[in-house]
Amino acid sequence: MQSKSNSDINHEQIELLEYAQKRIKQKKFLYYHFVLFLFISAISLSLDHVFNVSSDIIFLEYSWSFWVVFIWFFLLLFHLFKVYVNDRFINKSWVKNQKNKLIKVQKAEIESIKQKINIESKIKAESEVFNKKPQLITIIVAASENNIIGNDNKLIWHLSDDLKRFKNLTKGHHVIMGRKTFESMPRALPNRTNVIITRKKDYIADDAIVTNSLEDALSIASDDPQPFIIGGGEIYKIALDYCDRIELTRVHDNFEGDTVFPEIDEEKWIESNRIEKKKDENHNYDFTFITYNKIKR
Numbered sequence: 676m677q678s679k680s681n682s683d684i685n686h687e688q689i690e691l692l693e694y695a696q697k698r699i700k701q702k703k704f705l706y707y708h709f710v711l712f713l714f715i716s717a718i719s720l721s722l723d724h725v726f727n728v729s730s731d732i733i734f735l736e737y738s739w740s741f742w743v744v745f746i747w748f749f750l751l752l753f754h755l756f757k758v759y760v761n762d763r764f765i766n767k768s769w770v771k772n773q774k775n776k777l778i779k780v781q782k783a784e785i786e787s788i789k790q791k792i793n794i795e796s797k798i799k800a801e802s803e804v805f806n807k808k809p810q811l812i813t814i815i816v817a818a819s820e821n822n823i824i825g826n827d828n829k830l831i832w833h834l835s836d837d838l839k840r841f842k843n844l845t846k847g848h849h850v851i852m853g854r855k856t857f858e859s860m861p862r863a864l865p866n867r868t869n870v871i872i873t874r875k876k877d878y879i880a881d882d883a884i885v886t887n888s889l890e891d892a893l894s895i896a897s898d899d900p901q902p903f904i905i906g907g908g909e910i911y912k913i914a915l916d917y918c919d920r921i922e923l924t925r926v927h928d929n930f931e932g933d934t935v936f937p938e939i940d941e942e943k944w945i946e947s948n949r950i951e952k953k954k955d956e957n958h959n960y961d962f963t964f965i966t967y968n969k970i971k972r
């Protein structure tokens with residue numbers, strides 16, 4: 676059973692005391708009324724019958740004193756009924772109790788509705804989390820040993836296996852790039868959604884979506900489970916914080932160039948896969964495919 680707090684007990688005690696005082700007052704009045712009735716009845720009857728103080732008011736053959744006593748008697752009866760029946764059972768506190776009972780029922784109902792809503796919204800939130808596909812924002816880049824990725828808005832090397840890998844990984848996905856990288860290509864990459872980032876408000880590009888920030892580009896790709904950031908240097912630099920994975924092709928040589936990929940911080944990134952490739956008739960350099968995943972804190 677739930678224990679009552681001190682303030683509840685005090686409040687109840689005060690109410691009981693007030694009620695008891697009120698009842699005493701009511702009964703006292705009833706007693707005075709009774710005494711007054713006896714007194715007035717005695718005086719009326721004496722005046723009428725002993726001192727013969729008569730009146731012209733005679734109704735149904737009864738004297739005026741009879742009617743005084745008779746009517747007053749009913750008033751007294753009414754008073755008696757009010758004190759012992761009406762005020763005892765159907766008084767203010769009875770009304771209050773009924774009201775409280777009703778409020779209690781309403782409160783319980785509201786509470787159960789609230790609980791239902793809470794449970795439903797919890798289930799909805801959980802199912803949204805459950806249904807939301809995790810997104811793997813991925814940087815894909817080829818960089819030399821000294822982190823050079825391009826020169827004069829062009830790529831420096833041609834590695835056919837690297838291009839094949841790029842095509843396989845990015846096919847069907849969003850490819851997000853800076854305006855300069857887009858302009859370094861003959862046209863938009865086919866079978867991918869090309870998204871270009873530029874500060875120019877009126878930039879127009881064929882077969883590509885133009886945005887003015889990396890955040891906008893990523894929100895366009897929000898339904899893609901693996902959107903790719905494909906360069907160049909400026910975009911890689913700002914994208915590193917947003918990305919979960921880096922697909923790096925490390926070209927094992929040093930080059931001169933004007934565009935660099937930022938140093939990969941080993942405190943933040945962990946290598947998870949590595950495939951080494953030797954130079955051959957189609958590839959002028961040794962190179963390695965390395966996958967890095969961001970370390971979740």
Ligand SMILES: NC(=O)c1ccc[n+]([C@@H]2O[C@H](COP(=O)([O-])OP(=O)(O)OC[C@H]3O[C@@H](n4cnc5c(N)ncnc54)[C@H](OP(=O)(O)O)[C@@H]3O)[C@@H](O)[C@H]2O)c1
Pocket residue numbers: 815816817818823824825826827828829830852853854855856857859872873874875887888889905906907908909910911913934
């Ligand atoms: N090796 C690789 O894997 C690889 C991959 C891709 C590219 N690349 C090479 O990288 C070079 C191009 O890279 P890059 O650094 O010069 O240029 P970029 O990153 O491709 O594009 C730079 C442009 O992006 C826009 N931009 C940059 N930051 C922005 C921001 N915060 N908000 C809105 N727009 C922004 C600006 O466009 P606006 O000037 O129009 O405002 C800026 O001029 C080329 O040599 C290319 O061949 C190499």
